[in-house]
Amino acid sequence: SNEMPLTEKVKIVASLFPKLSEPIVAKNLTDLSKIIAEQNPKDAKALALYGDVLYQQNKLREALSQYQEALKLNEQVYSVWEQIINIQTHETFNEEFECAEGEVIVRGHCVMKGYFNKPAETAEAIDKDMWFHTGDIGRFYKGNLQITDRLKNMIVNAYGKNVYPTPVENIYLKSPKIDQLFLIGDKREFITAIIIPNRETLEETFKLKPSFFEEADPFIQNKEIIDWIEQDIKKISNELAKFERIKNFKIKRNPFSIDEGEITPTMKIKRRIVEKKYDEAINEMYEEGVEAES
Known part of the structure; x- marks a missing residue:
């Protein structure tokens, strides 16, 4: 105990x-x-x-x-x-119970007491009150715990607002024009994104040839395509809090690649590597005079 x-x-x-x-x-x-x-x-x-x-x-x-x-x-x-x-048991289960997102922490006889011969790692994971910090972001929805993200992925903007990338990204992925997106905004005034368009839809809409996707510039500069994506970004943004909305974006010509070291074999984007690799393009998005909404 x-x-x-x-x-x-x-x-x-x-x-x-x-x-x-x-x-x-x-x-x-x-x-x-x-x-x-x-x-x-x-x-x-x-x-x-x-x-x-x-x-x-x-x-x-x-x-x-x-x-x-x-x-x-x-x-x-x-x-x-x-x-x-937020504790729910068989006796206290309430299928209507809901709460805001936060880190999932657990405590009890079934939780480990620490990492073997690793006092530093143990102190980092288990606090003085014996709560094990899982590193998962979750919430209760209709009585059930939902894991929505990882704490290490959380974005804290310049105003101290927490943005959980996965649920926000999933909202934008409602657009049939978008295959994947990567949110940026930690310690910044607003959220930006690198967007991967749905290639089939893009090709069909703009009658593009395969050579278009072989061009050297990793980002699409075509204004018509940018405006086409922006239509959905603006429409879908209304479903989010102002500080969660994408204020500027770049459209990446091709998907993130395992060979390029941008994603893991399980298709998870390597945040630090992508931010470092596309640092110049990211900074451009914050230098274009977009107004932040805190």
């Missing part, structure tokens, strides 16, 4: 009552934390402590109730409990 040691909980209890004049008689720690919570209904830390004890006993509904009461008094108390709100 990853339960907080009893000695640590006693320290917390003691810190709540530094000037206790009368002893509290309790059968066990659960009873003690309950008495403290009942005697101090306006003490967020006391309520959260009781919630923590209940949680360790898998009494999730009661634990959540105590934590919610604590939150009303202090939004910062036991910040790790913000993750516990």
Whole structure:
């Protein structure tokens, strides 16, 4: 079990009552934390402590109730409990439950205690409260946990807004004109993209010959083709928050390539390699006077 040691909980209890004049008689720690919570209904830390004890006993509904009461008094108390709100069990499953995206973290007897003989890696993955940080981005939708992205892929723009590339890219991929796209925007004022068009649709629409795809310039400069793609980008952007929308883009003539080292064998784009390789084209998109919408 990853339960907080009893000695640590006693320290917390003691810190709540530094000037206790009368002893509290309790059968066990659960009873003690309950008495403290009942005697101090306006003490967020006391309520959260009781919630923590209940949680360790898998009494999730009661634990959540105590934590919610604590939150009303202090939004910062036991910040790790913000993750516990999202716990679903067979008893508490709610098919209507939904929440915003965030990192998926887990804790419990079935979770590893660390990496063998690797203290640095363990400290990076498992925090002081024994929560294992999976590196996955997820959300609850209709009661079920959906994994939507990887934390390492997350874009944080210049205004501190988080953009999760995979779900945003999937929205734009509704366009039959687009086969693939790569979002850029970390520490930048707005989102840009490298877009791979659907070759068959592109050839048919503009009556292109194979030689068109063999030209040296990796990006398509034809204004008619750019305008054609832009029509769908603008239309689909209305489905996204302003800070998630593509403000400028380049159309790549050919798909990202395994041979060029741009994607993995499982077809995942190698972000750092692509950003470095097309650094000049990316910077051009941010030098063209596009207005950001934060």
